[in-house]
Amino acid sequence: MTTTIVLSIVLGFAFGFVLNRIGATNPENIINMLRLKDMHLFKSILFGVGLSIVLLFAGLEFGLIDAGHLSVKAASIGVLIGGAILGVGFAFGFCPGTSVAAAGTGRKDAWFFIVGGLVGAFAYMMTYGAVKATGLLDAVYGGKVTFAETSSKFASLIPDVPGLLVAFIIGAVLMIIAWKMPMKIGK
Amino acid sequence: MKPYFSWFAGGIVLAVMFVAAVALVKPIGVSTQFVIADAIVWDAVDDSVITTSKESKSGYTSSNAYLAKSGGKYAKNAENPINYSFIFVLSMIAGAFVSSRLKGGDRPIGADKFAPKVWRDRFGESPVKRYIAAFIAGFLVLYGARFAGGCTSGHMMSGLMQTSLSGFLFTIGAFATAVPTAILLFNKKSKGDA
Numbered sequence: 001m002t003t004t005i006v007l008s009i010v011l012g013f014a015f016g017f018v019l020n021r022i023g024a025t026n027p028e029n030i031i032n033m034l035r036l037k038d039m040h041l042f043k044s045i046l047f048g049v050g051l052s053i054v055l056l057f058a059g060l061e062f063g064l065i066d067a068g069h070l071s072v073k074a075a076s077i078g079v080l081i082g083g084a085i086l087g088v089g090f091a092f093g094f095c096p097g098t099s100v101a102a103a104g105t106g107r108k109d110a111w112f113f114i115v116g117g118l119v120g121a122f123a124y125m126m127t128y129g130a131v132k133a134t135g136l137l138d139a140v141y142g143g144k145v146t147f148a149e150t151s152s153k154f155a156s157l158i159p160d161v162p163g164l165l166v167a168f169i170i171g172a173v174l175m176i177i178a179w180k181m182p183m184k185i186g187k
Numbered sequence: 188m189k190p191y192f193s194w195f196a197g198g199i200v201l202a203v204m205f206v207a208a209v210a211l212v213k214p215i216g217v218s219t220q221f222v223i224a225d226a227i228v229w230d231a232v233d234d235s236v237i238t239t240s241k242e243s244k245s246g247y248t249s250s251n252a253y254l255a256k257s258g259g260k261y262a263k264n265a266e267n268p269i270n271y272s273f274i275f276v277l278s279m280i281a282g283a284f285v286s287s288r289l290k291g292g293d294r295p296i297g298a299d300k301f302a303p304k305v306w307r308d309r310f311g312e313s314p315v316k317r318y319i320a321a322f323i324a325g326f327l328v329l330y331g332a333r334f335a336g337g338c339t340s341g342h343m344m345s346g347l348m349q350t351s352l353s354g355f356l357f358t359i360g361a362f363a364t365a366v367p368t369a370i371l372l373f374n375k376k377s378k379g380d381a
Binding site for chain 2: 004005007008009010011012013014015016017018019020021022023025026027028031032034035036039040041043044045046047048049050051052053055056059064065066069070071072073074075076078079080081082083084085086087088089090091092093094095096097098099100101102103104105106107108109110112113114115116117118119120121122123124125126128129131132137141144145146147148150154157166167170174178
């Protein structure tokens with residue numbers, strides 16, 4: 001086995017393990033987060049995102065992380081629309097990653113979600129040409145862009161400010177929001 | 188919510204996980220592998236779907252435009268399932284299983300195995316109803332994820348980690364529908380069936 005395959009086994013295992021430990025494999029927690037009754041998981045995600053931004057850009061700055069490993073996806077109106085379609089299904093308690101992990105813990109509804117997902121992905125493969133023809137997938141604002149400058153590989157929306165500074169500000173704001181957010185919103 | 192990890196500890200572990208993945212290999216993403224799984228099955232049924240090609244960057248192409256895009260990288264991965272991203276997702280099943288069986292993990296018991304309590308309180312004890320809803324939800328989630336070019340892992344976590352514009356667009360789009368849908372679905376008292 002190559003090193004890459006060993007890493008895929010180890011990191012995939014760790015990711016499934018982590019999703020279970022933070023409660024994300026339980027659709028009850030996803031649903032209660034989305035209906036704003038229990039923000040535990042949302043606070044974890046938001047804090048995790050904020051901290052990951054700081055760690056990633058610090059790692060890039062100090063040469064600990066190879067910028068060649070980055071992979072920025074293109075921005076388009078389709079990203080917004082696709083996200084909105086996904087959101088409707090997300091309200092039932094699973095997203096692609098958590099459904100796979102939840103299936104591993106013995107949740108039968110997760111397996112039905114996965115089968116539905118395989119059919120949904122196939123439906124997209126079949127309609128991709130028509131979707132593309134609408135122009136909704138065309139890149140906007142330069143496509144593969146970031147707010148904080150990463151490297152010469154991807155353009156930055158704020159090129160005149162050092163990437164590390166922008167990243168630290170965004171990361172800090174997200175972590176503070178996560179910290180201050182109440183466990184429950186509304187009644 | 189049961190106290191597995193505190194929200195704070197959970198956030199730290201998530202951050203370390205996503206940064207470790209990009210430091211060692213590349214950003215985490217899951218939804219593409221649903222396409223790869225489909226393509227593996229489709230090509231097994233009809234082996235004219237994926238073919239080798241000298242013109243294509245990956246060396247493979249497909250009769251399907253989606254599998255053929257970006258130099259045929261999806262076609263190549265489906266033809267070679269022992270690749271990083273596909274094994275990563277399969278390995279998640281094992282990781283979640285082991286965690287769920289250890290102390291402090293989330294292990295479904297009884298009726299939770301087919302539907303979470305919040306669902307049963309609202310829509311009753313029928314597993315079939317939940318399975319049909321989960322199937323439809325899965326369809327929407329993966330159709331949407333491929334439309335968007337990524338899912339919660341790829342766009343929201345890995346995308347926002349890199350401060351990418353697409354990550355912010357995806358997150359806005361997803362929560363804009365997920366929150367109202369969840370409130371509409373679940374914030375009513377059940378009418379006698381629970």
